[in-house]
Amino acid sequence: MTTKRLAVLTSGGDAPGMNAAVRSVVRTALERKAQVFAIYEGYQGMVEGGDRIREMNWDSVGGILNLGGTIIGTARSDDFRTHEGRRTAAKNLIDREIDSLVVIGGDGSLTGADLFRQEWPALLKELVESAQISAETVEQHGNLAIVGLVGSIDNDMHGTNMTIGADTALHRITQAIDAIASTAASHQRTFVVKVMGRNCGYLALMAALATGAEWVLIPENPPHMDNWEEKMAADLRRGRAAGRRDSIIVMAEGARDKHGNPIGSSYVQKFLEEQLHEEVRVTVLGHVQRGGSPSVFDRNLGTMMGYQAVDTVLAAQPDDEPQMIVIRGNRIGTAPLMQCVEQTRAVAKAIDDHDYERAMDLRGSSFKETYRTLRTLLRSLPHASTPGQKHLRLAVMNCGAPAPGMNTAVRAAVRLGLDRGHTILGIANGFKGLIDGEVQEMDWMSVNGWAATGGSGLGTSREIPSGRDFYAIARTIEKYDIHGILMIGGLSGYQGAHHLFRERENYAAFNIPIVCLPASINNNLPGSDLSIGADTALNVIVEAVDKIKQAAVAQRRCYLVEVMGRKCGYLALMSGLATGAERVYLHEEGVRLNDLVTDVEQLRLGFEHGKRLGLMIRNEDAHEVYSTNVLCAIFEAESNDLFEVRQTILGHVQQGGDPSPFDRIQATRFAAQCIDFLIEQAQTSEPESAFIGLEAGGVVLHALEEMPKMVDKENQRPKHQWWLDVRPIAKLMSQPMPTWQLEQEA
Numbered sequence: 001m002t003t004k005r006l007a008v009l010t011s012g013g014d015a016p017g018m019n020a021a022v023r024s025v026v027r028t029a030l031e032r033k034a035q036v037f038a039i040y041e042g043y044q045g046m047v048e049g050g051d052r053i054r055e056m057n058w059d060s061v062g063g064i065l066n067l068g069g070t071i072i073g074t075a076r077s078d079d080f081r082t083h084e085g086r087r088t089a090a091k092n093l094i095d096r097e098i099d100s101l102v103v104i105g106g107d108g109s110l111t112g113a114d115l116f117r118q119e120w121p122a123l124l125k126e127l128v129e130s131a132q133i134s135a136e137t138v139e140q141h142g143n144l145a146i147v148g149l150v151g152s153i154d155n156d157m158h159g160t161n162m163t164i165g166a167d168t169a170l171h172r173i174t175q176a177i178d179a180i181a182s183t184a185a186s187h188q189r190t191f192v193v194k195v196m197g198r199n200c201g202y203l204a205l206m207a208a209l210a211t212g213a214e215w216v217l218i219p220e221n222p223p224h225m226d227n228w229e230e231k232m233a234a235d236l237r238r239g240r241a242a243g244r245r246d247s248i249i250v251m252a253e254g255a256r257d258k259h260g261n262p263i264g265s266s267y268v269q270k271f272l273e274e275q276l277h278e279e280v281r282v283t284v285l286g287h288v289q290r291g292g293s294p295s296v297f298d299r300n301l302g303t304m305m306g307y308q309a310v311d312t313v314l315a316a317q318p319d320d321e322p323q324m325i326v327i328r329g330n331r332i333g334t335a336p337l338m339q340c341v342e343q344t345r346a347v348a349k350a351i352d353d354h355d356y357e358r359a360m361d362l363r364g365s366s367f368k369e370t371y372r373t374l375r376t377l378l379r380s381l382p383h384a385s386t387p388g389q390k391h392l393r394l395a396v397m398n399c400g401a402p403a404p405g406m407n408t409a410v411r412a413a414v415r416l417g418l419d420r421g422h423t424i425l426g427i428a429n430g431f432k433g434l435i436d437g438e439v440q441e442m443d444w445m446s447v448n449g450w451a452a453t454g455g456s457g458l459g460t461s462r463e464i465p466s467g468r469d470f471y472a473i474a475r476t477i478e479k480y481d482i483h484g485i486l487m488i489g490g491l492s493g494y495q496g497a498h499h500l501f502r503e504r505e506n507y508a509a510f511n512i513p514i515v516c517l518p519a520s521i522n523n524n525l526p527g528s529d530l531s532i533g534a535d536t537a538l539n540v541i542v543e544a545v546d547k548i549k550q551a552a553v554a555q556r557r558c559y560l561v562e563v564m565g566r567k568c569g570y571l572a573l574m575s576g577l578a579t580g581a582e583r584v585y586l587h588e589e590g591v592r593l594n595d596l597v598t599d600v601e602q603l604r605l606g607f608e609h610g611k612r613l614g615l616m617i618r619n620e621d622a623h624e625v626y627s628t629n630v631l632c633a634i635f636e637a638e639s640n641d642l643f644e645v646r647q648t649i650l651g652h653v654q655q656g657g658d659p660s661p662f663d664r665i666q667a668t669r670f671a672a673q674c675i676d677f678l679i680e681q682a683q684t685s686e687p688e689s690a691f692i693g694l695e696a697g698g699v700v701l702h703a704l705e706e707m708p709k710m711v712d713k714e715n716q717r718p719k720h721q722w723w724l725d726v727r728p729i730a731k732l733m734s735q736p737m738p739t740w741q742l743e744q745e746a
């Protein structure tokens, strides 16, 4: 059998995470015994041929995970838009017997790829007729297989929840707006911040949600009224009167009024200066949004999508519809490429036609829902309650270790509850506060600024109630007339909530709905693929490891980095995937002496062959005996002086810091659904209790009585952990060479 030959290119605008995708495509292809080429400078390189099309090996994609942009270059190509250009491109591929393509780019690039695929047979025919290639070649490579990966910071592609690069762009934007917010607050100034997005308001919407901005302008949903400027000014004035010191307006590049007239940032600035009689400053974020080191999410998304892309393109049959790789509800899959592109174009068309309802519909339900939530959160005061409605008193608390995003969730819960006309009570220090009666009414401004801060403003504790505590809790619930509880926290909070639920028979006061919102950096909670705080912790770990790697490379060192997670290896595995660690030690897998022997041998082999850096990541509880210290001692003793060993225990920095954009967004979305749940259940005679989560199909609520069955009690983690399936990908990527080659060497 002849070896399959495939090529990968990046095209259109660059996006952080493209390198992870390229690395993954190259290594997966080599693992599958295919030959793989990189086409430099996008389609232009394909037309130019020569050394723009280069064969890649395992090491040609080493050390690039942490780099922004794309190392194989990207370009816009007018040549490729012409028939002649594409014919030359086809010749360049055929000359190298390449008939499979992985294209990483936006909708333009993917449309180009599909056109090329359709034309391929005709292009080859022309090349045969002009005697540039042989008829035999055509027989062997008569069809071009393509698969698309979406690299775009705008997150503007239909069919996938996220595109490669959007999360990193959000990191850049939220960092910038957080920084602006502090200077704005100092001077009581108003800032207009313009972010990218011509036809897509994703970045503006999510950035406004994540930073607690006061106004947002997106192309898909312009202000409905003609005098929107006056409304905006009035809202800002009300915000000031309510005590807001900073006012931030986030606008997308493509912001427009309902008639389709573009809204410029300087227009907004001038109008507000006249109205508010204060200085208004404009910040256009521009290309910083595209740049810099990719976030953990984008690295791992690129890696997982690249892996899927190779398997999809290698399995493609001539009559198959070309596919695009997508992520939906945290699972990688495929979707018909051109359908996705057409739906994406339909949004742009709906905006052009001023059909904003359709534009929002096409963006999907979670986008619409987020927009609605945002509209409430950014109000300066809640709506007045509707006369005659039942007035509820709902409590919110944090339990377990602090997790970044807890405050964001509390803020959303407080404001959304108040806006629905209810009273929200904050409980200090988790169940401890519920026992001691530390309860305080929360008002709108009491959570001002909480969207962006880490830690727990309410205070949290690991206390799990038992025995006499129940009596005290029942008294607090009665005294404060609490109709429902939102517990935002970790496993101890889940257990505490379940205990109250179980004790309903004995304490009538507990016959209220309780809902748990997963917040723990460890990501060890049942019923949710992801918990709030884990994404932030991962980014902290990976930033630290990137620095360690840079320092280590000069010294022939092997680093062993210990990360948190208790007995759940999520942080270890995912940070290993994002940094290219060659070994990850997990409690789920255990550590065996035999494995350590192999690890040492591989390290020695690597350093003998010129390797300059080793990186291993160990989960803090991976093994009782083989501690970080012991592993380091073993590696050092066995290093044959080929390398030094150092350990780094990252510790509590992992629990700290401002929450990442993803944690803020997810915290807000969860909180919104939890408040809806409590309001609904509190008005029934037999209220249900639940825990919320994000699973393959989207957001789900599980009945609280199911919780114990889903937890591995001994190890304090869910019985089913989806991310364990990612291990083969992590292993493949971090090997020194393909498995078949490793076996040959052995």
Ligand code: ADP
Binding pocket: 011, 012, 013, 043, 044, 075, 076, 077, 078, 080, 081, 105, 106, 107, 108, 109, 110, 111, 112, 113, 115
């Ligand atoms: P993006 O992929 O980010 O949407 P562009 O729309 O600029 O970026 O497309 C990148 C490149 O893809 C273009 O410069 C061109 O070479 C190619 N391309 C885009 N659309 C087409 C098309 N309809 N036919 C052929 N090539 C196209």
